Amino acid sequence: MNKKTIRIIFAVFLLSALLMLTACSPNSAVGGLxxxxxxIKAVSEKLAEQEAYAYTMTLNVQTMTNFGDSVLPxxxxxxxxxxxxxxxxxxxxxxxxxxxxxxxxLTDTKKDASGQPVFSDKDFKKNLYEAPTVTExxxxxxxxxxxxxxxxxxxxxxxxxIAAAADDASFKYAYGNPAAELLTGADTDAVxxxxxxxxxxxxxxxxxxxYTVDTVGARLPYQISPFVSGTSEDLQFDWERLSxxxxxxxxxxxxxxxxxxxxxxxxxxxxxxxxxxxxxNNREVTVWNGDVTEKTASVFRFSYPDKxxxxxxxxx
Amino acid sequence: xxxxxxxxxxxxxxMNKKYLKPKDYITFSMAKFAVSAIIGxxxxxxxxxxxxxxxxxxxxxxxxxxxxxxxxxxxxxxxxVIVDKTKSKLGKMRPYLFFGAVPxxxxxxxxxxxxxxxxxxGKIGYMYITYIAYGIVGTIINIPMDGLPAVASPNSDESxxxxxxxxxxxxxxxxxxxxxxxxxxxxxxxxEVYMMMGIIIGVxxxxxxxxxxxxxxxxxxxxxxxxxxTDGFKYLFKNKQFTAxxxxxxxxxxxNLVSAAIIYMVTYIYSNGSLNIFFALPGAVAAMLGMLFAPxxxxxxxxxxxxxxxxxxxxxxxxxxxxxxSGAAWFVTAILMAVAMLPVGLLNVVPHFMAIDTLDYWEDxxxxxxxxxxxxxxxxxxxxxxxxxxxxLASLLSFFLFTTPLLAINNHAPAQLDFTKQGxxxxxxxxxxxxxxxxxxxxxxxxxxxxxxxxxxxxLTLKRAALLADxxxxxxxxxxxxxxxxxxxxxxxxxxADSRRIGGSIDE
Numbered sequence: 001m002n003k004k005t006i007r008i009i010f011a012v013f014l015l016s017a018l019l020m021l022t023a024c025s026p027n028s029a030v031g032g033l034x035x036x037x038x039x040i041k042a043v044s045e046k047l048a049e050q051e052a053y054a055y056t057m058t059l060n061v062q063t064m065t066n067f068g069d070s071v072l073p074x075x076x077x078x079x080x081x082x083x084x085x086x087x088x089x090x091x092x093x094x095x096x097x098x099x100x101x102x103x104x105x106l107t108d109t110k111k112d113a114s115g116q117p118v119f120s121d122k123d124f125k126k127n128l129y130e131a132p133t134v135t136e137x138x139x140x141x142x143x144x145x146x147x148x149x150x151x152x153x154x155x156x157x158x159x160x161x162i163a164a165a166a167d168d169a170s171f172k173y174a175y176g177n178p179a180a181e182l183l184t185g186a187d188t189d190a191v192x193x194x195x196x197x198x199x200x201x202x203x204x205x206x207x208x209x210x211y212t213v214d215t216v217g218a219r220l221p222y223q224i225s226p227f228v229s230g231t232s233e234d235l236q237f238d239w240e241r242l243s244x245x246x247x248x249x250x251x252x253x254x255x256x257x258x259x260x261x262x263x264x265x266x267x268x269x270x271x272x273x274x275x276x277x278x279x280x281n282n283r284e285v286t287v288w289n290g291d292v293t294e295k296t297a298s299v300f301r302f303s304y305p306d307k308x309x310x311x312x313x314x315x316x
Numbered sequence: 317x318x319x320x321x322x323x324x325x326x327x328x329x330x331m332n333k334k335y336l337k338p339k340d341y342i343t344f345s346m347a348k349f350a351v352s353a354i355i356g357x358x359x360x361x362x363x364x365x366x367x368x369x370x371x372x373x374x375x376x377x378x379x380x381x382x383x384x385x386x387x388x389x390x391x392x393x394x395x396x397v398i399v400d401k402t403k404s405k406l407g408k409m410r411p412y413l414f415f416g417a418v419p420x421x422x423x424x425x426x427x428x429x430x431x432x433x434x435x436x437x438g439k440i441g442y443m444y445i446t447y448i449a450y451g452i453v454g455t456i457i458n459i460p461m462d463g464l465p466a467v468a469s470p471n472s473d474e475s476x477x478x479x480x481x482x483x484x485x486x487x488x489x490x491x492x493x494x495x496x497x498x499x500x501x502x503x504x505x506x507x508e509v510y511m512m513m514g515i516i517i518g519v520x521x522x523x524x525x526x527x528x529x530x531x532x533x534x535x536x537x538x539x540x541x542x543x544x545x546t547d548g549f550k551y552l553f554k555n556k557q558f559t560a561x562x563x564x565x566x567x568x569x570x571x572n573l574v575s576a577a578i579i580y581m582v583t584y585i586y587s588n589g590s591l592n593i594f595f596a597l598p599g600a601v602a603a604m605l606g607m608l609f610a611p612x613x614x615x616x617x618x619x620x621x622x623x624x625x626x627x628x629x630x631x632x633x634x635x636x637x638x639x640x641x642s643g644a645a646w647f648v649t650a651i652l653m654a655v656a657m658l659p660v661g662l663l664n665v666v667p668h669f670m671a672i673d674t675l676d677y678w679e680d681x682x683x684x685x686x687x688x689x690x691x692x693x694x695x696x697x698x699x700x701x702x703x704x705x706x707x708x709l710a711s712l713l714s715f716f717l718f719t720t721p722l723l724a725i726n727n728h729a730p731a732q733l734d735f736t737k738q739g740x741x742x743x744x745x746x747x748x749x750x751x752x753x754x755x756x757x758x759x760x761x762x763x764x765x766x767x768x769x770x771x772x773x774x775x776l777t778l779k780r781a782a783l784l785a786d787x788x789x790x791x792x793x794x795x796x797x798x799x800x801x802x803x804x805x806x807x808x809x810x811x812x813a814d815s816r817r818i819g820g821s822i823d824e
Binding site (some may be wrong): 193195197199204206208230235236237247249251253261263265267269289290291292295297299 | 715717719722724725726727728730731733734735
């Protein structure tokens with residue numbers, strides 16, 4: 001074997017090793033968190049400086065309503081034949097100096113007497129919906145006016161409305177300026193993944209965090225939870241000792257520190273077990289799993305006044 | 317020494333002579349179908365079998381695949397040289413197909429046996445042993461299988477035809493596992509489904525492989541100069557036309573991003589995993605249709621022109637899909653993508669013709685013919701390209717902030733960010749559309765086109781016709797007679813090659 005052949009073989013091994021090493025990059029949570037916190041502070045301050053801006057928010061919610069249904073055959077995953085409640089929610093927010101306006105359109109699903117969603121198909125894929133309800137808020141000169149489907153239902157101090165509207169479906173999804181509230185930092189112990197990117201003139205930052213929920217309902221960031229092991233996509237949860245896990249993914253996109261897009265997604269995973277008999281040795285085995293039981297996805301898209309865009313509060 | 321090139325009537329007769337009968341096309345294609353069925357089964361279902369049925373951790377399975385792919389890649393050139401050094405009554409390719417068929421089938425069955433009685437460590441050991449053995453036998457089968465069309469007929473039109481037909485049938489064979497899976501899953505539990513798929517394909521495939529091997533003959537005589545193991549890589553760099561071809565094929569991995577991105581598109585952009593078949597199947601069918609055009613196009617233009625044109629048309633198709641946008645209805649994107657995939661059929665088959673051209677070029681130049689090492693390097697190239705594609709895809713997904721599904725959660729499909737969805741769409745369209753054009757650059761150095769190949773083939777056809785003039789090829793089961801007559805002709809060839817070397821610089 002001559003020197004040239006040896007060099008070729010060595011180059012192949014080096015290339016393979018480099019490829020494998022680059023695939024094994026460590027979690028960048030620690031270094032990225034500081035950068036994320038600094039950037040989001042700058043974005044939050046920039047937004048607060050704006051005299052006028054507007055954004056639309058779309059919120060998709062999916063909740064499994066028959067999780068743990070004993071009617072499911074034992075070899076079926078909870079997500080099969082699941083009944084998902086899928087209301088939709090749209091929110092428009094306009095800020096003009098100290099005044100603001102918001103319009104919330106909630107399209108809720110039809111429910112039966114037991115509170116379960118009603119479907120048009122037997123596979124529970126197509127929900128039936130109620131007529132949309134439109135709620136409008138005007139906060140002008142320190143006073144709040146609320147209209148539902150065009151009818152005034154409140155006019156007065158904001159604090160009084162907040163105290164009374166706690167059970168209102170639309171109010172529970174969004175009220176006031178939810179986007180500004182999202183421009184905060186991240187819980188260090190809960191952050192699983194964090195990255196910052198430059199894409200042409202935009203800056204994008206995202207993180208995912210996990211919290212475990214034990215059987216008595218106590219919530220812990222995953223890094224200090226005793227029921228979590230592994231790393232990356234091999235993260236493992238001790239489903240037998242947990243009742244669930246909550247995941248949050250948060251991202252913002254900014255241009256010259258002005259927010260352009262904010263995304264906030266959550267997932268709730270619930271533990272469940274399956275018992276089966278192994279054919280080859282007749283042994284009964286119980287396997288604990290986690291299944292998705294709730295998902296929310298919120299997207300906020302911003303617009304700012306310029307030559308083409310006018311941002312102003314509509315008349316009451 | 318007679319000037320054989322001036323004997324135009326003899327040349328014309330020799331080049332037009334048909335050596336292959338319809339049953340040659342049928343039986344070889346069925347052998348290709350069988351091998352592709354095994355490959356389709358293992359590539360499509362082995363991972364999920366190991367993780368879901370045997371319960372082996374995905375990261376353990378991933379490490380095993382990586383180790384075995386590296387080991388497999390090193391085996392290919394070794395097998396190529398072994399094939400080129402082989403001399404037997406059956407030829408240099410057929411013995412391996414003949415004796416490897418049954419072990420290939422047996423290993424396929426063993427791969428999908430639900431060995432539940434073993435400990436966890438025992439299952440891992442079983443996985444390593446069976447998969448590495450499968451890889452070794454697969455190399456023993458695939459290298460000669462790819463090289464056999466090059467020696468089955470001295471008539472290049474027939475070689476072109478048998479390659480095209482067998483590749484189309486092979487593409488269908490790859491999908492046979494999907495058909496079996498869909499059928500069995502209706503009636504049986506998953507463990508039984510995989511086991512039965514392994515048994516049916518493992519039993520039937522060797523039968524079809526043996527039928528193909530028994531029927532087809534090797535009619536192009538092997539080189540009399542046996543290559544050394546190290547000659548394999550030397551050949552890659554000495555034969556500059558082959559170097560250009562391999563370099564172009566190496567870079568062409570970008571276009572494989574399209575098929576790799578389909579599952580991400582349907583899951584995260586259209587939020588409907590069942591749409592996978594509407595993107596994957598039309599693309600595969602379009603590619604097969606493209607293969608059908610290959611023999612006809614080859615009569616109108618040479619392989620290099622077809623390759624460059626197909627690359628440009630494919631890239632243009634992808635860019636059209638990009639500009640139409642991800643907001644279009646899924647079926648619009650699926651239809652446009654199927655059209656964009658039509659040239660891929662040509663890109664799958666034309667390099668095989670070009671590889672045979674480089675073989676003919678080298679035989680004309682030096683008297684040496686290296687089917688084994690040629691197709692071994694092309695196979696190795698395929699594995700390296702696949703590894704590059706996987707790495708590049710993973711890097712792109714990471715750059716676009718892809719949220720990886722957690723293995724700890726059943727059927728986990730996390731919501732992806734807007735930036736990520738844009739990125740997935742770009743991985744599906746504009747990124748491969750632009751980067752695939754780079755594969756044209758090495759092709760500019762590939763000089764075996766049109767008139768030059770016609771001259772080379774003319775010289776080789778006369779040489780081979782002289783060797784075969786006395787025989788009915790269907791009766792010539794071995795090639796010892798050819799080897800003997802090749803001794804007489806070879807001295808002429810070496811003299812010609814020597815003359816060229818003495819006369820001037822070697823034209824690479």
